[in-house]
Amino acid sequence: MHLRVAVSLPVTGTYTYALPEHLKAGALVGCRVMVPFGKRRIAGFILEQTPASPQEGVKEIADLLDDEPLFTEKMVPFFEWMARHYVHPVGQVIQAALPAGLNANPLKTTVLTDKGIEAANDRHVALEERRLLEWIAKHPGRRPSAPYAQLVRLRNKGWIDIREKDRPAAVGPLMRKFVGPAPGQALQPLLDGKMGALKAKNEAAFLETIFHAESTLLSDITACFSNGGYLVKKWVGRGVLECGSGAVYRNPTGGFISPPPVPEGLFEQQEHALKAIRGALNKNAFSTSLLFGVTGSGKTEVYYRAVKHALSQDRQALLMVPEISLAIYIEGLFRNRLGDQVAVYHSGLGRGERYDQWMRMVRGEVNLVIGARSALFAPLPRLGLIIVDEEHDSAYKQDMSPRYQARDLAVVRGRTEGATVVLGSGTPSVQSYHNAVLNRYHLLSMPERIERRPLPDIQVVDMKPPEDKRGEQTILSPLLLEAMGENLTQGDQTILFLNRRGFHRLFICPSCGESVRCPNCEVALTHHLKADRLTCHYCGYSSRTRVSCPSCKGATLKTYGFGTEKLEQALNEQFPEARIARMDTDSTRRKGQAARILKQFADRETDILVGTQMITKGYDFPGVTLVGVVAADLSLTFPDFRAGERTFQLLSQVAGRSGRGSRGGRVIVQSFNSDHYAIRMAVGHDYKGFFEKEQDLREQLGYPPFSHLACLRLKGSDKGRTEKAAHGMGESLRRILDGWPKRGREIHVLGPIEAPLPKLKGKYRQQLLLKSGNASLMRHLLERVVERSRRQFRSEGVHLVVDVDPYNMS
Numbered sequence: 001m002h003l004r005v006a007v008s009l010p011v012t013g014t015y016t017y018a019l020p021e022h023l024k025a026g027a028l029v030g031c032r033v034m035v036p037f038g039k040r041r042i043a044g045f046i047l048e049q050t051p052a053s054p055q056e057g058v059k060e061i062a063d064l065l066d067d068e069p070l071f072t073e074k075m076v077p078f079f080e081w082m083a084r085h086y087v088h089p090v091g092q093v094i095q096a097a098l099p100a101g102l103n104a105n106p107l108k109t110t111v112l113t114d115k116g117i118e119a120a121n122d123r124h125v126a127l128e129e130r131r132l133l134e135w136i137a138k139h140p141g142r143r144p145s146a147p148y149a150q151l152v153r154l155r156n157k158g159w160i161d162i163r164e165k166d167r168p169a170a171v172g173p174l175m176r177k178f179v180g181p182a183p184g185q186a187l188q189p190l191l192d193g194k195m196g197a198l199k200a201k202n203e204a205a206f207l208e209t210i211f212h213a214e215s216t217l218l219s220d221i222t223a224c225f226s227n228g229g230y231l232v233k234k235w236v237g238r239g240v241l242e243c244g245s246g247a248v249y250r251n252p253t254g255g256f257i258s259p260p261p262v263p264e265g266l267f268e269q270q271e272h273a274l275k276a277i278r279g280a281l282n283k284n285a286f287s288t289s290l291l292f293g294v295t296g297s298g299k300t301e302v303y304y305r306a307v308k309h310a311l312s313q314d315r316q317a318l319l320m321v322p323e324i325s326l327a328i329y330i331e332g333l334f335r336n337r338l339g340d341q342v343a344v345y346h347s348g349l350g351r352g353e354r355y356d357q358w359m360r361m362v363r364g365e366v367n368l369v370i371g372a373r374s375a376l377f378a379p380l381p382r383l384g385l386i387i388v389d390e391e392h393d394s395a396y397k398q399d400m401s402p403r404y405q406a407r408d409l410a411v412v413r414g415r416t417e418g419a420t421v422v423l424g425s426g427t428p429s430v431q432s433y434h435n436a437v438l439n440r441y442h443l444l445s446m447p448e449r450i451e452r453r454p455l456p457d458i459q460v461v462d463m464k465p466p467e468d469k470r471g472e473q474t475i476l477s478p479l480l481l482e483a484m485g486e487n488l489t490q491g492d493q494t495i496l497f498l499n500r501r502g503f504h505r506l507f508i509c510p511s512c513g514e515s516v517r518c519p520n521c522e523v524a525l526t527h528h529l530k531a532d533r534l535t536c537h538y539c540g541y542s543s544r545t546r547v548s549c550p551s552c553k554g555a556t557l558k559t560y561g562f563g564t565e566k567l568e569q570a571l572n573e574q575f576p577e578a579r580i581a582r583m584d585t586d587s588t589r590r591k592g593q594a595a596r597i598l599k600q601f602a603d604r605e606t607d608i609l610v611g612t613q614m615i616t617k618g619y620d621f622p623g624v625t626l627v628g629v630v631a632a633d634l635s636l637t638f639p640d641f642r643a644g645e646r647t648f649q650l651l652s653q654v655a656g657r658s659g660r661g662s663r664g665g666r667v668i669v670q671s672f673n674s675d676h677y678a679i680r681m682a683v684g685h686d687y688k689g690f691f692e693k694e695q696d697l698r699e700q701l702g703y704p705p706f707s708h709l710a711c712l713r714l715k716g717s718d719k720g721r722t723e724k725a726a727h728g729m730g731e732s733l734r735r736i737l738d739g740w741p742k743r744g745r746e747i748h749v750l751g752p753i754e755a756p757l758p759k760l761k762g763k764y765r766q767q768l769l770l771k772s773g774n775a776s777l778m779r780h781l782l783e784r785v786v787e788r789s790r791r792q793f794r795s796e797g798v799h800l801v802v803d804v805d806p807y808n809m810s
C-alpha cells in the first residue's frame with residue numbers, strides 16, 4: 001500500500017510514500033506521519049491510501065504520529081478544494097483547521113507511570129520493552145526514537161503517558177481520579193458489618209453512593225462527603241474500593257441566559273420552511289436553501305426542528321453563527337433541549353477545551369456542533385445538515401491566512417459530503433440572494449414576525465447641523481433623548497448602536513488641522529478614557545494623551561468625534577438613575593464578560609445597552625422597545641464595494657432587535673446621509689428594493705456576484721522594495737496574460753496601487769486587484785505566479801498575501 005500525504009510546508013500538491021510493514025495496522029486517513037522530505041524529516045497528514053504501484057524512488061514513511069485519526073476521510077476532498085480555491089498549501093489548510101496545539105509537527109513526550117516503573121524491573125517483560133522504559137525513565141519529557149506505534153503499545157499497557165510537548169497541561173485529555181468498587185466486591189456484606197463496623201455516621205451513605213455507580217469522580221465524592229478522602233483511603237486499603245485515573249472532557253458551558261420556552265407548535269410559515277428542509281434531508285443528497293426570514297420570524301425554531309430531523313435519521317448537524325457570544329447564547333437553547341450530544345466549538349475556548357471537543361467529534365460522540373467560523377471544520381463523520389445562521393455576516397470571512405469565507409465553504413462542504421445546507425438571514429447577502437434568484441439555491445421565505453407582530457417603526461433624524469451651529473457636535477438628538485427618557489419611565493429597555501469604540505476619535509490641532517496618528521499605521525489614534533491612552537485600533541500602539549501637535553507643536557489639541565465609551569459617559573450624565581452597560585471589544589476582552597453583559601440585559605438588570613456591531617446580531621430580548629442608531633453613516637465610509645450592503649444589513653439587523661416582545665417597538669436612526677439608498681431602503685424594510693438597486697450597481701461596475709476578485713497585497717518594512725516587488729508582480733501577471741491570446745483578456749489586472757491604509761503595523765502596503773468572470777482561469781493564473789513570487793519576495797523582505805474573494809480591501 002502507498003499513502004498520499006500532505007506535508008505541512010508551503011508547497012503545492014501532495015506526495016506519495018510507501019508504508020513499511022510494521023506501521024501497516026494504524027496508518028489511517030486523518031493521522032499524522034513523519035516523512036523524509038529532501039534531507040529533512042517533516043510531519044504531514046495522510047489523505048489517501050492507494051494501492052502500491054511500481055514507482056521508482058518512493059520513500060517510506062518514517063513514523064506514525066497518531067493512533068486515531070484527527071479528521072474524517074470525507075473531509076479530504078473539502079480540504080483539497082479549499083487549498084485550490086484559496087491558493088494555499090493543503091497541509092497548511094489542514095493545520096489551520098485543526099485545533100491549536102495539534103501541531104502538524106507534534107513533539108510528543110513520554111513519562112513513565114507507576115505501573116511502568118514496575119514493568120521496567122519485571123523480568124517477564126520483553127527485554128526490548130524494558131530497555132525502552134529505562135530510557136524513558138532516564139529522559140522524562142523527551143521523545144524516544146522508537147516508532148510511535150511501539151510507544152502506543154506501551155501506553156495501552158498503562159506503562160507510559162504520551163503527551164504533546166506544546167503546552168502539555170492544556171492540550172491532551174484532562175486526567176482525573178475515579179473511585180469505584182473493586183472487582184468481586186458487594187455492598188450488602190459491608191453494610192452488614194462483615195468487613196468491620198462502619199464508624200463514621202455517613203459511611204453507609206458513602207458506600208452506597210460508590211457502589212451505585214460504576215465509577216465516580218473522586219472530586220465529586222470529596223464534594224459530597226467532607227471525610228470522603230479519608231473514607232476512600234480506608235476502603236482502598238482494605239481492597240474494597242479501587243482508584244484509577246481516566247480522561248474526562250472539560251465542560252465549556254457556563255450556564256447562561258435562560259432559553260425561551262419550547263413552543264408547542266410552529267406557525268404556518270415556519271411549518272412551510274421546515275417541510276422543505278425535511279424534504280431536502282430525506283433525499284440524502286446535497287442541496288442548498290436560503291431561508292430568508294425577517295428578524296423575529298422564528299428562524300431558530302426552524303433550525304431546531306431541522307436538526308431534530310437530521311438526528312432522527314442518525315445523521316449529525318453543524319450550526320454556525322457569526323460570533324462567539326451568539327454561539328454561547330444559541331448553545332444554551334439547544335443544550336437545554338438536546339443535552340450532552342451538543343458540543344460548542346469556537347476560538348473562545350481554551351486550548352484544552354478545544355482539543356476535547358474536537359476529539360469528541362471525530363470519535364462520533366457528538367451529534368450537534370454549534371460554533372463560530374472555525375466550527376466549519378468540525379470533523380463529524382455522519383454530517384447531514386449544515387446551517388449557517390446570519391449568513392450575510394462578514395465575520396464569516398477569516399482575516400488571517402488562509403483567508404477563507406466560512407459561509408461559502410459551508411456550501412462546498414455540503415457538496416463534498418452530501419449534506420443539506422441551510423443559509424439563514426433576515427438580510428441575505430447580495431451573493432446568496434443572487435444565487436436564489438438564479439435557482440441555484442431554494443428560496444424559503446418567512447416574511448412575517450412571530451404572531452404577526454409588526455416590524456418596528458423606523459424614524460430618521462438628519463444630523464446635519466444648521467449653518468450657525470457648524471463645528472458643534474451633537475451625540476444624541478432631542479428626539480432620541482426624549483424617546484429614551486420615556487422608555488426608562490415605562491421600565492422598558494433600550495439598545496444604542498454605535499459602530500465605533502473608544503472615547504474621542506481624533507485629537508486635532510486647531511491651528512494646523514493635523515491629527516495625532518499611529519507611527520506604525522498612519523491612522524488616527526482613538527482616545528480611551530478608562531486607560532487614558534491614545535490607542536491604535538490596528539496595531540494596539542498606545543501613547544499618553546498629553547501630546548503636542550506632531551506638525552506645528554501646538555500644545556492645545558482639540559478632541560473631535562466620539563465612540564462607545566464617550567457615549568456611555570454622556571448617557572450616565574443624562575440619565576443618572578439608569579442602569580447602563582457597554583458591549584464592545586474593549587469591555588469583553590476577558591473570558592465570560594460578554595456572556596455576563598448579555599445575561600444581565602436578558603434578566604432586565606440593565607436598562608440601556610450601548611454597543612458596537614456585537615449587539616446587532618441575532619439576540620432575542622423581548623424587553624427591548626427602542627433601538628437608537630447613533631451614527632448610521634459610519635459603515636458607508638469604508639473603501640469597499642460592499643459598503644452599501646453592509647450598511648443596509650447593519651441597520652436592518654439592529655432595528656430588528658426592537659419590538660420583539662408583545663409591546664411593539666420603535667427605532668430612531670441618526671444620519672448625515674439620510675438620502676443614501678441603503679439607509680432609505682433599510683428604513684422602509686425594503687430588502688427587495690435594496691437588492692435590485694445594489695445588483696444593478698454591481699453589474700455596472702463588474703463587481704461580485706458578477707465577477708470574481710482576488711487581492712494580492714505586498715507588505716514590507718522598506719517602502720522602495722515593497723513598491724518594486726508590487727511592480728514586478730504586476731508585470732509578470734500581465735506578461736502571462738499576454739501569452740494567453742484569447743483567454744488572457746478575460747482577466748483584468750488593476751494596480752499596483754498603494755493600499756487605502758498605506759502603512760500598517762510598521763509595514764508599507766501595496767496591492768493589486770484581479771477581476772474576472774472566470775474563477776478557474778483566475779486560479780490558474782494565481783497558481784502560476786504565487787508560489788514562485790512568495791519565495792522570491794521573501795528574500796527581499798516583502799511578504800505576499802493572497803486574498804481570494806476579499807472582503808476587506810483597505
Ligand code: ADP
Nearest residue numbers: 260263265266267295296297298299300301620
Ligand atoms: P429570528 O432568529 O428569526 O430573528 P427568533 O428565532 O429569535 O427569530 O424568534 C423570535 C421569537 O419568537 C423568540 O422569542 C422565539 O422563542 C419565538 N418563537 C419562535 N417560534 C415560535 C412559535 N412557533 N411559537 C411561539 N413562539 C415562537
Ligand code: ZN
Nearest residue numbers: 518521536539
Ligand atoms: Zn497602529
